[in-house]
Amino acid sequence: MKPHYINHQWVESAASCPNINPSDINDRIDDYGWANRDAVDQAVAAANNAFPAWGKVSIQTRADALDQIGSELIQRRAELADLLAREEGKVLAEASAEVLRAGQIFKFFAGEALRMGGQLIASVRPGCEVEVLREPMGVIGLISPWNFPIAIPAWKIAPALAYGNCVVFKPSELAPGCAWALTEIISRAGLPAGVFNLVMGAGADVGQALIESDQINAISFTGSVATGKRIAQAAMQRLTKVQLEMGGKNPLVVLDDAHLETAVNCAVNGAYFSAGQRCTASSRLIVTKNIYKAFVEALINRLRELSIGDARASGSDIGPVVDQQQLDKDLRYIALGQKEGARLVFGGDRLKRETDGYYLNPALFIDADNTMRIAREEIFGPVACIIPADNYEHALEIANDSDFGLSAGICTTTLKTAMHFKRNAQAGMVMVNLPTAGVDYHVPFGGTKASSYGPREQGAQAIEFFTRTKTAYTAD
Numbered sequence: 001m002k003p004h005y006i007n008h009q010w011v012e013s014a015a016s017c018p019n020i021n022p023s024d025i026n027d028r029i030d031d032y033g034w035a036n037r038d039a040v041d042q043a044v045a046a047a048n049n050a051f052p053a054w055g056k057v058s059i060q061t062r063a064d065a066l067d068q069i070g071s072e073l074i075q076r077r078a079e080l081a082d083l084l085a086r087e088e089g090k091v092l093a094e095a096s097a098e099v100l101r102a103g104q105i106f107k108f109f110a111g112e113a114l115r116m117g118g119q120l121i122a123s124v125r126p127g128c129e130v131e132v133l134r135e136p137m138g139v140i141g142l143i144s145p146w147n148f149p150i151a152i153p154a155w156k157i158a159p160a161l162a163y164g165n166c167v168v169f170k171p172s173e174l175a176p177g178c179a180w181a182l183t184e185i186i187s188r189a190g191l192p193a194g195v196f197n198l199v200m201g202a203g204a205d206v207g208q209a210l211i212e213s214d215q216i217n218a219i220s221f222t223g224s225v226a227t228g229k230r231i232a233q234a235a236m237q238r239l240t241k242v243q244l245e246m247g248g249k250n251p252l253v254v255l256d257d258a259h260l261e262t263a264v265n266c267a268v269n270g271a272y273f274s275a276g277q278r279c280t281a282s283s284r285l286i287v288t289k290n291i292y293k294a295f296v297e298a299l300i301n302r303l304r305e306l307s308i309g310d311a312r313a314s315g316s317d318i319g320p321v322v323d324q325q326q327l328d329k330d331l332r333y334i335a336l337g338q339k340e341g342a343r344l345v346f347g348g349d350r351l352k353r354e355t356d357g358y359y360l361n362p363a364l365f366i367d368a369d370n371t372m373r374i375a376r377e378e379i380f381g382p383v384a385c386i387i388p389a390d391n392y393e394h395a396l397e398i399a400n401d402s403d404f405g406l407s408a409g410i411c412t413t414t415l416k417t418a419m420h421f422k423r424n425a426q427a428g429m430v431m432v433n434l435p436t437a438g439v440d441y442h443v444p445f446g447g448t449k450a451s452s453y454g455p456r457e458q459g460a461q462a463i464e465f466f467t468r469t470k471t472a473y474t475a476d
């Protein structure tokens, strides 16, 4: 059994949970510790004890540790990508890109640790000066989902440590393998005992204990809106700082003047790669009249060419969905879309492969309406719908008519329209002639409306969540 990591010790728990390969449910990767609330309390206490010293340690020490972690991730990219593909179902090329991204994130925040600064501001009072200083928050609870099992932990852990915080990390129960491997690397990076702790187990138990702890100063969460709201409520009770990254129902607008091949590439990548299990996935394809027929035909032709299979097999473009629950949810929405009157023109059926896995043929609906539930609710699977639009203005109106606002894309060859879309799309991230999913690691990530809450993640702006300011006044 793979143990928890608390106060620089590997700690076994009485219970454990199997980690199953979604490409082959007879392949049990390993058993991972399944903690109770006591383990969470121990981890939080260890982090609190470690904080006074870690918060004041030399920035060079923090930068060196993060750089070392980043280097090892990159050096072990192939091995870790194989584990990622095996436990989560992402195909090897995507898994490898994700591990690289995790390594690059640690290296980026190694640099940011050295650049941490404040401001010196003239006072309105003569003979007085004002400094705005940055201080770490203290102990941070990090709760991550399964769909980016190494990159999301990386973009929460790296800035937390860079800015002098201690961490208690709870990964998703569906993908503890990458979290454990990352922890093993962190455990050898020279951090003092208690600075970083891993506690695995159920969200309802371990996650709930973290959000109910009075000793946690901030919580960073990525996952569903329902859990995000629950975390926000618990955080408000204790006045704990909170950062939530939640769902999306991201539009890709395809205009009459779009380059057809670019538009089809953006749609296939954005809607179906990673089996659609990305919060940035383009689940709504909003297409104007004159390109509609050609786009539908070209997209169906591309879908026919895709190979759906074992995530670790060479040649697979798309792997399985993550588990039975997600598969059932996808199938329910596919049935619902048909009932609602959208036309299913491709896929949507379970696929049989040599191994017993959660394989689903990518589903494409056409002639959908933005009021349908398949166009409004996050499905989180390889399911997309095409919504017809009269013209650009109509397409923009449909794109913005959503409870979510994470990422929005447009395919057009007109600069003026692209500029207008960038300014008027109600989303935290806007893509022109690019898929809505797949972002850079060194710039802010996050959205508007129900997609995000609190300060942005990633990039230099991550400092806003992981530090607080102190204003110091000094007279001559």
Ligand SMILES: NC(=O)C1=CN([C@@H]2O[C@H](COP(=O)(O)OP(=O)(O)OC[C@H]3O[C@@H](n4cnc5c(N)ncnc54)[C@H](OP(=O)(O)O)[C@@H]3O)[C@@H](O)[C@H]2O)C=CC1
Pocket: 143, 144, 145, 146, 147, 170, 171, 172, 173, 174, 201, 202, 203, 204, 205, 206, 207, 208, 211, 222, 223, 224, 225, 226, 227, 228, 230, 231, 245, 246, 247, 248, 278, 279, 326, 378, 379, 380
């Ligand atoms: N926006 C995004 O990036 C993501 C969105 N989702 C959406 O969420 C749906 C379900 O995925 P799922 O992973 O179950 O998402 P959840 O929101 O349930 O889980 C995300 C994380 O929160 C934990 N958690 C669950 N309940 C609690 C709680 N009461 N207190 C504290 N932490 C908790 C989970 O633990 P555990 O895994 O042990 O339950 C996991 O670590 C998907 O179908 C998709 O729609 C999912 C992943 C990412």
Ligand SMILES: O=C(O)CCC(=O)C(=O)O
Pocket: 147, 148, 222, 277, 278, 279, 280, 436, 437, 438, 439
């Ligand atoms: O699209 C990406 O690169 C990131 C997506 C993501 O963070 C998510 O799905 O949780």
